[in-house]
Amino acid sequence: xxxxxxxxxxxxxxxxxxxxxxxxxxxxxxxxxxxxxxxxxxxxxxxxxxxxxxxxxxxxxxxxxxxxxxxxxxxxxxxxxxxxxxxxxxxxxxxxxxxxxxxxxxxxxxxxxxxxxxxxxxxxxxxxxxxxxxxxxxxxxxxxxxxxxxxxxxxxxxxxxxxxxxxxxxxxxxxxxxxxx
Numbered sequence: 001x002x003x004x005x006x007x008x009x010x011x012x013x014x015x016x017x018x019x020x021x022x023x024x025x026x027x028x029x030x031x032x033x034x035x036x037x038x039x040x041x042x043x044x045x046x047x048x049x050x051x052x053x054x055x056x057x058x059x060x061x062x063x064x065x066x067x068x069x070x071x072x073x074x075x076x077x078x079x080x081x082x083x084x085x086x087x088x089x090x091x092x093x094x095x096x097x098x099x100x101x102x103x104x105x106x107x108x109x110x111x112x113x114x115x116x117x118x119x120x121x122x123x124x125x126x127x128x129x130x131x132x133x134x135x136x137x138x139x140x141x142x143x144x145x146x147x148x149x150x151x152x153x154x155x156x157x158x159x160x161x162x163x164x165x166x167x168x169x170x171x172x173x174x175x176x177x178x179x180x181x
Contacts, residue, residue, distance in 0.1 A: 063088035086116040112147025118170030139171030
């Protein structure tokens, strides 16, 4: 009987979610969040984009991101702050981003690995049905990437390899959340 009660109690402390902003880039993604204590949770998210678009445009990647969260009121409701890690293997090129972000990506292709550490802030809005919420998160941090650069997104002439470190966004999410019971 204790085992069944334990499973029931733990199930009320688990959320599954998906990031709508990630879907906007055709990235398949899911996350699970687990309550650790009255104020702490652990979120683990993953994303995968295997697609090549017209004109050989691509944002192919696989990414995993564990995140520890401290909730200011109670878990899964209101404001939270935390820290995250990010790892991604990527192959991207032929894409033009707005506002001049990553301008070289339009005429070049980059393939490599990225590791980052960051801090996050977020807020969870509970919906009238207590099993659902909307969650917004933004994270900033420091990353290191090692990549190979190619002449264009379609060609394949390797121009060289480089390792760079940079301050960067580590997370941007607007997620739909479902609480298991």
